[in-house]
Amino acid sequence: MNTSVDLTNLHEMTGNDAALEKELFHIFLVTAAESITILRNSCEPDATEAWRKAAHALKGISLNLGAEALGKLCQDAQENAAAAPDKKHATLTAIEAEHMRVEEFLTNL
Amino acid sequence: MLIKTEDQHVAASLIAHIEEINHKPAGVWGLLAVQRSNLENMTNDKFIIFIKPALENSTSSKVFFAGHAEIYILWAGVQKAVLQQLTDIITKSLLRADIAVPAVDMIQYYNPKLQGNEIIAMLRSKPESKAKPMEDTPKAATEVFPKLSDIEMQKFRQQQQSQLQRSMFKVLIVEDQLFSRQLLYEVLRGAYMVEASPNLKDAWKLFLEHAPDIVFLDIELADGNGHTLAQQIKTLAPSTYVVMVTANHGLNDVQQAKQNHVDGFIAKPFSNQKIQTCLDKYLSVRPAMLAKANQS
Numbered sequence: 001m002n003t004s005v006d007l008t009n010l011h012e013m014t015g016n017d018a019a020l021e022k023e024l025f026h027i028f029l030v031t032a033a034e035s036i037t038i039l040r041n042s043c044e045p046d047a048t049e050a051w052r053k054a055a056h057a058l059k060g061i062s063l064n065l066g067a068e069a070l071g072k073l074c075q076d077a078q079e080n081a082a083a084a085p086d087k088k089h090a091t092l093t094a095i096e097a098e099h100m101r102v103e104e105f106l107t108n109l
Numbered sequence: 110m111l112i113k114t115e116d117q118h119v120a121a122s123l124i125a126h127i128e129e130i131n132h133k134p135a136g137v138w139g140l141l142a143v144q145r146s147n148l149e150n151m152t153n154d155k156f157i158i159f160i161k162p163a164l165e166n167s168t169s170s171k172v173f174f175a176g177h178a179e180i181y182i183l184w185a186g187v188q189k190a191v192l193q194q195l196t197d198i199i200t201k202s203l204l205r206a207d208i209a210v211p212a213v214d215m216i217q218y219y220n221p222k223l224q225g226n227e228i229i230a231m232l233r234s235k236p237e238s239k240a241k242p243m244e245d246t247p248k249a250a251t252e253v254f255p256k257l258s259d260i261e262m263q264k265f266r267q268q269q270q271s272q273l274q275r276s277m278f279k280v281l282i283v284e285d286q287l288f289s290r291q292l293l294y295e296v297l298r299g300a301y302m303v304e305a306s307p308n309l310k311d312a313w314k315l316f317l318e319h320a321p322d323i324v325f326l327d328i329e330l331a332d333g334n335g336h337t338l339a340q341q342i343k344t345l346a347p348s349t350y351v352v353m354v355t356a357n358h359g360l361n362d363v364q365q366a367k368q369n370h371v372d373g374f375i376a377k378p379f380s381n382q383k384i385q386t387c388l389d390k391y392l393s394v395r396p397a398m399l400a401k402a403n404q405s
Contacts, residue, residue, distance in 0.1 A: 063378040
C-alpha cells in the first residue's frame with residue numbers, strides 16, 4: 001500500500017471537489033518535476049541558492065498536498081543546501097524516489 | 110521527438126529550418142509563435158513541461174527560445190487538423206499554468222510551407238534575440254514599491270474608506286507556488302472577494318487597487334521577501350490584517366514579522382482550521398483596528 005500521501009486534509013479543504021483536486025494534482029506534478037530538475041542541476045557548490053529555493057518550493061507544495069515524507073526530505077535538503085555535492089546527490093536520490101511514489105499514488109487515483 | 114534550442118541566433122536558425130522546409134516537396138508543417146510577454150516569468154523548463162502533451166503527439170517538434178521575446182514551436186509531418194489540436198492543447202495548458210493575462214492572440218499560427226517567405230521576412234525584421242535564461246532576481250525595493258503619486262494615494266484612501274461599507278471582505282493572497290495559491294484561493298472564494306498574486310510587484314499593485322481587509326502573504330517569493338511587502342502594507346495601512354504564510358519555522362522570520370506588526374502566522378500545510386482561526390481572530394479585532402486607523 002502506498003502511504004506517501006495522506007489526502008485527508010486536502011479533501012477537507014477542497015470539500016471533496018474531485019475536479020479541483022485533479023487540477024491541483026496536475027499542478028503539483030508539473031511543479032514538482034520542475035523543482036526536481038532544478039535540484040538535479042544544482043548539486044554543485046556554486047548553486048547553493050538555487051538548490052535551497054527549489055527544495056523550499058517543493059517542500060511547501062508537498063506539505064500542502066499531504067506528502068509529508070517528501071516534505072521532510074525537502075526540509076532536510078533546504079537546511080543542507082551548502083552540503084558537499086555527494087551528500088546533495090544522496091538527498092536528491094531520496095527525493096526522486098519519494099517523488100516517484102507520490103507520482104504513482106496520484107496517477108493511480 | 111522534442112528538440113529544444115536556445116542558441117545565440119534563434120532567428121537565423123529558424124530561417125534556416127524554414128528554407129529547408131521550402132525545398133522539401135511534401136509534408137505538413139506548422140509554426141506557432143508564442144509571445145513571451147504573455148507568459149509572465151515562466152521559465153523555459155516550465156513552458157516545456159506544460160506543453161509536453163502537445164509536443165509528444167507529433168513526430169518531430171523543435172522549440173526555439175528567443176530570449177525574452179518569443180518562443181517558436183516548429184512541427185513537422187503532422188496533419189492540419191492535428192496542428193489545430195496541438196494549438197488547443199498548448200493554449201489550454203498555458204491557461205492551466207495560471208498565466209495572469211491570457212491574451213486571445215498569444216499564439217500565432219503559421220504554415221511554413223505556404224507562408225515561408227512571409228515568416229522569414231518577419232524574422233528578419235526583428236532584432237536578433239540573444240538567448241538568455243529567465244532569472245528570478247530580487248528587484249530593488251523602489252522598483253517593486255514605487256513611490257505613490259498624490260492621485261494614487263487619494264484613490265487608495267478612497268478604496269480604504271470603503272472597507273467600512275463592505276458586505277464581503279476582500280482578501281489578497283500572495284504566494285509564488287501555483288499549487289498553494291490555487292488551493293488557498295479555492296478555499297476562500299465564495300465567502301470573500303479574493304485576489305491573488307505570485308509576486309511582490311503585482312501584489313503591491315493589487316493591494317493599492319483593492320485595499321484588501323486581509324492579506325495572506327508568503328515569505329519566500331521569486332522577486333523578493335514577503336516581509337518587505339508586510340512592512341509596506343503596515344506602514345501605509347496599519348488596519349490591514351496581515352497573515353504570514355510559510356513552510357519555514359525560523360526565529361528570524363518570527364522576529365521580522367513582529368517588527369512589522371503583522372497579525373498572524375500560518376505554518377504550511379494549510380488547513381481549514383488554521384485559516385478559520387485567523388479569520389475569526391480578524392473579526393474579533395477588526396472594530397478596534399478600524400477605529401484606531403480612523404483616529405490616526
